[in-house]
Amino acid sequence: MSSLTFHWFLPTNGGDGRHVVGGGHGVSAGPSGRPADVPYLGQVARAAEQMGFEGALTPTGAWCEDAWLTTAMLSQVSDRLKFLVAFRPGLVSPFVAAQMAGTFQNLTGQRLLLNVVTGGESAEQRMYGDFLDKDARYERCDEFLTIVRALWRGEEVDLDGKHLQVEAARLNQIPSPAPEIYFGGSSPAAGRVAAKHADVYLTWGEPPAAVAEKIAWIRELAAEEGREIRFGIRMHVINRDTSAEAWAEADRLLANIDPETIKQVQEGLKRSESVGQQRMLALNGGSKDDLVIHPNVWAGVGLVRGGAGTALVGSHEEVADRIQEYADLGISEFVLSAYPHLEGAYWFGEGVLPILAERGVWKHPAPTAVETRIPFQYAGRAAQ
Structure with missing residues (x-):
């Protein structure tokens, strides 16, 4: 098994708190306890890079702060962390997007990754002035990425597509390397x-x-295109020294979710055009019952949050075991989060990552930082 890569999450979707902050796919984020401002998000970013996360996902949409501006600011209060910037193709021209990404990559020292989100909610897309239907959005996305990839290669691009047109387009400043998609x-x-x-x-x-x-x-599908692709998974995580402590925290989060809120959010999410969102809804069934869908995999978050709705729950060792189970399938990158995100970065970074390092499946991106780590994951092993 090759070395695994871990990313964290920046809670620009309404802020952070000691409860599940919802939002996404057309539903409100709800109240939080900590604002999504630069001082707090900077703390999260610095904690993530200290603990050994490679990057941090920043979401996109009407429900959160702008990902480009937020991460540009946070790049100045962090040192190494990469930013997995979610953005929607078609809301800006492909040339402008290629230029923005190149500028970000070049001026931050190659710290940009791009999460392309085509958009699963037509109602939200229309807020941005985008009136294409879902299938047409994917057609446009194909054209968009074709143009952007060529521009990043330094090519002059002429394309007269169904949705996008450029003529003699060429970037003067080429990102090196080009951001991964x-x-x-x-x-x-x-x-x-x-x-x-x-x-x-x-x-x-x-x-x-x-x-x-x-x-x-x-x-x-990739083989038909003559390509190979890596695979990643987006989940939440609740890990503690013992399994009992972790499940007690999951129960606490669940107890703080109001049944009326669940009903309202579920009704909103059922209108989603996203196939992935419908698969998430099927895992929780809109009920607080039967939320353990696989050992140490809990579907409670998805009751009030759009998008990623499942969490790894257990002792540090148990969560490490589940990560390796997914890795055995071919998953090499994990995009994780917790409530709150600041403390969660430390729980996972000090509890699970050292176990994976001992097993030889993970290495800290900045190895000198490991010397100051507190290996309290041993407490979790002794108290199984």
């Missing part, structure tokens, strides 16, 4: 675009059997 989606149209353009295909956390099916599907 992360791409998710469960629909047939998403699979085709991912196979053609993605460096990393991202899936939300489902039971391993369902994840294995997705990996096989995308691998086959």
Whole structure:
């Protein structure tokens, strides 16, 4: 097994707190306890890079702060952390997007990764002035990434597409290296675009059997394009010294979720056009009952949050075991988060990552930082 890569999350979607902060896919984020401002997000970013996370995902949409501006600011209060910037193709021209990404990459010292989000909610897209339907958005995304990739290679681009047109387009400042493209989606149209353009295909956390099916599907499509793709998974995590402590925290989060809020959010999420979102809803069933969908995999977050709705729950050792189970399927990158994100970065970074390092499946991106780590994960082993 090759070395695994871990990314964290920047909670620009309404802020952070000691409870599940929702939002996404057309539903409100709800109240938080900590604002999504530069001082706090800077703390999260610095904690993540100290603990050994490679990058941090920053979401996109009407429900959160702008990802480009936020991460540009945070790049100045952090040292090494890369930013997995989610953005929607078609809301700006491909040339401008290629230029923005190149500027970010060049001026931050190659700290940009891109999460391309085609957009699963037509109502939200129309807020941005985008009136294409879902299938047309994927057609446009294909054209968009074709142009951007060529510009990053230093080519002069002429394209008269169905949705996008450029003439004699050429970048003067080429990003070196070009940012990697992360791409998710469960629909047939998403699979085709991912196979053609993605460096990393991202899936939300489902039971391993369902994840294995997705990996096989995308691998086959990518092979038809003559390409190989890496795979990543987006989940939350609740790890503690003992399994009992971790599940007690999951129970606490669940107890603080109001049944009326669940009903309202679920009704909103059912209107989502996203196939992946519908798969998330099927895992929790809109009920607080039967939320353990696989050992140490809990679907409670998805009751009130759009998008990623599952969490790894257990002792440090148990969570490490589940990570290796997903890694055995072909997952090499993990995009994780917790409530709150600041403390969660330390729980995972001090509890789980050292175990994976001892097993030889993970290395700290900045090895000198490891010398100051507190290996309290041993407490979790002794108290199984």
